[in-house]
Amino acid sequence: MMKRGSHNLTLFIILVAVTILISISLPNKFLTLINFQSMTGQFPEFGLLALAMMLAMLTGGIDLSVVSVANLSGVVAALILSKVTGLPIGLVILLAILAAVGTSAACGLFNGVLISFVGVPPILATLGTQGLFIGIAIVVTEGYSILGFPEEFLFIGTGELFLLPMPLVLFIIVALIVAFILRKTRQGFYMRMLGSNPTVSRFSGVSNRMVLLKTYLLAGILAGVAAVVMISRVNSMRPGYGYAYLLQAVLVVILGGTDPKGGFGTVLGVVMAILMLQVIQSGSNILAFTPFFKKFIWGLMLLLVMVINFFMNRIREARSKGLGDVREKDAA
Amino acid sequence: MRGKLFRNNELYLFIIIVLFSIVITIINPSFLTIENMFDLIKSSSGMAILAMGMFIVLLSGGIDVSFTAVAIAGQYIAVNTLIATGVDNLLLAFAISCAVGVFLGAINAVFISLFNLPTLITTLGTLSLFHGALTEFVGTKSINTGQLPDCFKSFGHMNILTLTRADGTTYGLSVFALILLGVIVLSWLILRYTVLGRGIYAIGGNYTAARRGGLNIRFIQFFIYMYVGFLAGIMGVMHLSLIRYSNPNYIVGTELSVIAAVVIGGSRITGGSGSILGTMLGVIMIVILEKNLVLIGLSSYWHQFFIGLIIIVGVSATYIQNRMRRGRSVLAGGMG
Numbered sequence A: 001m002m003k004r005g006s007h008n009l010t011l012f013i014i015l016v017a018v019t020i021l022i023s024i025s026l027p028n029k030f031l032t033l034i035n036f037q038s039m040t041g042q043f044p045e046f047g048l049l050a051l052a053m054m055l056a057m058l059t060g061g062i063d064l065s066v067v068s069v070a071n072l073s074g075v076v077a078a079l080i081l082s083k084v085t086g087l088p089i090g091l092v093i094l095l096a097i098l099a100a101v102g103t104s105a106a107c108g109l110f111n112g113v114l115i116s117f118v119g120v121p122p123i124l125a126t127l128g129t130q131g132l133f134i135g136i137a138i139v140v141t142e143g144y145s146i147l148g149f150p151e152e153f154l155f156i157g158t159g160e161l162f163l164l165p166m167p168l169v170l171f172i173i174v175a176l177i178v179a180f181i182l183r184k185t186r187q188g189f190y191m192r193m194l195g196s197n198p199t200v201s202r203f204s205g206v207s208n209r210m211v212l213l214k215t216y217l218l219a220g221i222l223a224g225v226a227a228v229v230m231i232s233r234v235n236s237m238r239p240g241y242g243y244a245y246l247l248q249a250v251l252v253v254i255l256g257g258t259d260p261k262g263g264f265g266t267v268l269g270v271v272m273a274i275l276m277l278q279v280i281q282s283g284s285n286i287l288a289f290t291p292f293f294k295k296f297i298w299g300l301m302l303l304l305v306m307v308i309n310f311f312m313n314r315i316r317e318a319r320s321k322g323l324g325d326v327r328e329k330d331a332a
Numbered sequence B: 001m002r003g004k005l006f007r008n009n010e011l012y013l014f015i016i017i018v019l020f021s022i023v024i025t026i027i028n029p030s031f032l033t034i035e036n037m038f039d040l041i042k043s044s045s046g047m048a049i050l051a052m053g054m055f056i057v058l059l060s061g062g063i064d065v066s067f068t069a070v071a072i073a074g075q076y077i078a079v080n081t082l083i084a085t086g087v088d089n090l091l092l093a094f095a096i097s098c099a100v101g102v103f104l105g106a107i108n109a110v111f112i113s114l115f116n117l118p119t120l121i122t123t124l125g126t127l128s129l130f131h132g133a134l135t136e137f138v139g140t141k142s143i144n145t146g147q148l149p150d151c152f153k154s155f156g157h158m159n160i161l162t163l164t165r166a167d168g169t170t171y172g173l174s175v176f177a178l179i180l181l182g183v184i185v186l187s188w189l190i191l192r193y194t195v196l197g198r199g200i201y202a203i204g205g206n207y208t209a210a211r212r213g214g215l216n217i218r219f220i221q222f223f224i225y226m227y228v229g230f231l232a233g234i235m236g237v238m239h240l241s242l243i244r245y246s247n248p249n250y251i252v253g254t255e256l257s258v259i260a261a262v263v264i265g266g267s268r269i270t271g272g273s274g275s276i277l278g279t280m281l282g283v284i285m286i287v288i289l290e291k292n293l294v295l296i297g298l299s300s301y302w303h304q305f306f307i308g309l310i311i312i313v314g315v316s317a318t319y320i321q322n323r324m325r326r327g328r329s330v331l332a333g334g335m336g
Helices: A002-025 A033-058 A066-083 A089-118 A122-141 A166-184 A186-196 A198-203 A208-234 A245-255 A267-286 A291-323 B008-027 B034-059 B067-085 B090-114 B119-138 B150-157 B176-193 B195-205 B207-212 B217-243 B255-264 B276-292 B302-326
Strands: B159-164 B170-174
Touching: A002 A267, A033 A066, A033 A166, A033 A186, A033 A208, A033 A245, A033 A267, A066 A089, A066 A122, A066 A208, A066 A245, A089 A122, A089 A208, A089 B302, A122 B255, A122 B302, A166 A186, A166 A208, A166 A267, A186 A198, A186 A208, A198 A208, A245 A267, A245 A291, A245 B119, A267 A291, A291 B090, A291 B119, B008 B276, B008 B302, B034 B067, B034 B170, B034 B176, B034 B195, B034 B217, B034 B255, B034 B276, B067 B090, B067 B119, B067 B217, B067 B255, B090 B119, B090 B150, B090 B217, B150 B217, B170 B176, B176 B195, B176 B217, B176 B276, B195 B207, B195 B217, B207 B217, B255 B276, B255 B302, B276 B302
Parallel strands: none
Antiparallel strands: B159 B170
16 A cells, blocks of 8 residues: 555656656747646646546446536536526526536436445446436537526636636635545545445445445536536536546546556545646647547557556566465456 | 247337337337338348447446447448559458457457456547547548449348339348348357357356356457457448448447447346347337437437436346345345
């Protein structure tokens, strides 16, 4: 476990190296204030989705529905913002935010019930709800965009607080809360225990079902917060928005050192992975890579990271064999 | 297949399909005509072939979401090669498409088998990798009917059975049905009568036991993902011949429908269960639903919603059944 913590240090070194490399190869373009501001404006919404994904993976599952949950919540909030009239603007905004988070919580709860009480494996359950949630969003909007929100609402996505973009402030707050839950609460401990060995967790008197239910509920809520940031930044909502985020979320979670088989993952690791992805993304924007090439690169990166982790684990296991740390890892 | 013709799950599914067909026939009497059935078979045999591949992957306890990218890669590379070389030969198209499929399948297998990576995340990555590579390095231009080599068009029109309507015009059962039948029989023979096939069931049923039992898991996994690629290659050419148009962004994005079909057919991702019959009934169910949504008064916007709903209802039914069957065993029923 001690050695696993060093993953974050490795990640940090790589992050710095990548940043320096891109800065040198793109002088006068990359290291500019505007570039940094646009970078920090983009990543919070997708960072929130990545945190949601990380929670699910920590318990050995996966949440493929995060983008769909964000879409449905975004549509609900957008409808309230654009259709409700006659109320004070502050109240409408509050209502919209509550509705978005409420919708996402309901979606998360639905996932949680399917997984923990019905017993459907997370992959299939969230694959199904991925279609269902976005399906509802499409039916509600009939595929059209919802445009034009009150000026005051746009502050969440485009405003600044002490020179920091609002989405970034929100992301930092949420990331700290998630980190707190994982490190300091019973739920966080149970999630990791469940992820590394469900049988042990079960026989330790932990209600696996409740832990899973709360995990997917929390993942849903994070997607709802992402939705609020998302629609406020873009000032519109169209079902299907942000579909590429799914692969990128999986990518950063794994890049951040989360074990897809469950049991290990840190918020700090995910945050650094998000930063790294954003640096590369920004660099590739300046280099004007086509979307197709980016798609290729993200896929390649995901696979390479997993292969590198495979070899790192192998080395680690070979080293710790002498210490008697035998872990049966062949159950796929 | 031995003993009971229909197992529980398949029987329920069959009853639902029959009831659904009756409802549709009442609304639209032209549904239950031979002509419409032939049409449905022709347009859905590609999906059925993909479903066969998916079924085998799920049987082994894995999942593959990259097969749509493999199918379109096979198709697009094949048609472009034929146009570039000027060779107008269907067999060559199939050979190229299937070779691309098998190669890409082997790439999946390398990651899954040699590096022991989770199948979902791997294939999510390769979906992006394959499709990104295809659109970046091969091209993004569509190929329209005019540019299409004749062999595809005649393949699309080829019938194995021709019937005459009252007014003298003819219609028929497409050769696609024969290909689908071939794939079904081949898959059935492999699963039923070869050591390899039994191995697929074994690693899906209990991976550790299969390994300790001395099965060559690496070989079996390579076979599975290459076979899926092979089937995707066949589907790619069929899809092109059906719609007579090739766009590198087609097919990708239809994964969910195929997975839905296999899952309501009774396959569990935890492996070792499901049947070919169930899978085909699942395909029939999805196809009938997809083709008749508008007919029962729902716009096409409902499509995604229903696919999602079907997956959820299908898997819930399968897992609840499974839970009841296992009863109150202490060790079972935990994580599912």
